[in-house]
Structure formats: structure tokens, C-alpha cells
Amino acid sequence: MTLPGRFNANFYHSLWQDCDAIYMQQQASLLALQDDHQLNINLLLLAIWLDSHHQLLASSDWQQLQQSLLDWEQKLLLPYRKLRRLSKAVLEQAEYQQMLDVELMLERKSQAKILAALRTMILDEVNPAKPDSNVSRYLALFNLNSQDYYELTSE
Template identity: 35%
Template sequence: MPLNCNLPINKQQKALLTCEAFWTFSLSHYKKQGVQSAALALQDKHKGNVNLALLLIWLDSLNIQFPPLHITLLESSLNTTDALLTSYRALRKKIKQTGVIELYQQALQFELHLEKQQQTDLIETVLRIELKQANQQNSLLHIYCCSLNAESLYLSLQAKKGA
């Protein structure tokens, strides 16, 4: 069998792809050294989506992939929440400047709610894509970073040593 011929994922692998599991992974991965700063650089300097990057990191870690052209389908699924999040982040930053901590915390909690909705949208979309077992040759995250001209952030987003 050629090296680039991937097998479909099995039922056990597909069962792992839940909103809760993705959220848990994301919270844990985001806390790793260097990930937060790389994610914010991806978002602010390269106009990338942190939740999409986290999804691709998660899928890479589960040895699951799909044809890279489907990344644009995932990006499209974020159109509604991305516009909301961008506006809300700006508002939250203004609230932070007021020094009203309680209001800032409420704004942050609502932003996290939007982030969770965005992750739900991503999972719903990824489950409609034909998923394959990864052949270890192409990282979805690497492909995404290259498409954003953010290849320098790849290792830091993965939380790999030497970044």
C-alpha cells in the first residue's frame, strides 16, 4: 500500500471527537509553555483562528487527518462566531481599561462561552468530513500555519521542545 494511502478512522477514534473532549484538550494544551503567546501571535499578527489551530493540533495528536482543502470548510464554519469574537474581544479590552474587575470577569466568561460555541461549530463540521488515520507525513497544523505565513509559530503551538 502506498505511504500516502490512509485508512478511514474507526468507530472508537470517531467516538473521541466530542465537544467536551476538545474543550478539555484545548484548556490543557493552551496552558503549556509558549502556546498562549504563539496562539495570540497567530491570531493577532497572522489573522489565524486559535480554535481551529487547537483543533488541528488535537487531530494531529490523535493521528487523524483529512484532505487539507477541508481547512477552508472549517474556516467557513467559523464566520459567524469569528465576527462576534473579534468585536467582543475589543469590547472586553476596553472594559479591562476601566478597572471594573467584576464587569471584566463577566465579559471574559461570555467570551469563553463564544469560544466554546466556536469549538462546537468546528466539531460539528469536522464530523462531516471524511477523516483518515494520519500517515505522519503531513501535519494539519503545519499546513494551516504555512497557509497563514506563520510557519515560525508551528513548533510553539505544538508545545514541542526547541521552539
């Protein structure tokens, strides 16, 4: 499937469903990157998904996406995630699951913010002569090398 130019309706329909499947396969690696380096899992999933569709966003777009979520995450999502984790030991399983469900709802809000920002961006076809990836561009924002995370870049 090729998505030249701006993002289209098919993109929006399948993106997060496909990303949920990727998350299930890569959960441990993704959570480690989130916890150890403060990466946004939704943005990393987007990068993996775009790479699998041979589409590329500019490095400046990755910076813009990261920046657009930073305030939201610092004010709401990250404190809530910390509270949920701290509460795990003292809550009943059903109560903890309710907290997890709220966090997942907040994650879906983050995904909506990502989609809104993507509407202004343009995709480029990956140039086989110049190997580059969205994963490497996103990880570079955190001074990480994609070669150290081969499991995220292999198809």
C-alpha cells in the same frame, strides 16, 4: 488512540478538554498567532490535537472549517473581543471578568460550530512516508510556515 474514518463519540468527549490543557501550555504562542495573523485558536488547537493522535484532515477541510467560522467571528466574537480589551482599563476586575466569561461562552459556541462541521469530514491516518501535519495545513491558510512555530508541532 486511533480515529479512522469519521469522528466518533470518544472524539467529541475528550477533544475540548484536551485542547484546554494544550491551550494552558501554549497560551502565549496561540494568542500571538490570533492577534498577529487572525488565526482561530480553536482550529489551531484542533490541529495540534489531531496531530498528537496521528490523524489528518484534508487541506480543503481546513479551508472549509475556517470559512464556516469566519462570518460568526466577524459579526459577533471579534467585535466583542475588541470591546472587552478596550474596556479593561476602565472596568473593575469583577466587571472585566464578567466580560471575559461572556467571551469564553462565545468561544464555546465556536467550538460547537466546529464540531458540527467536523461531522461531515473524514480523517486519514498520517502517512509516515509523507510527513504532513494539520498544523502545517492550517497555518498555510494564512501563508505561515509551521517550521517557524516549532513549539506548536513538537510532541
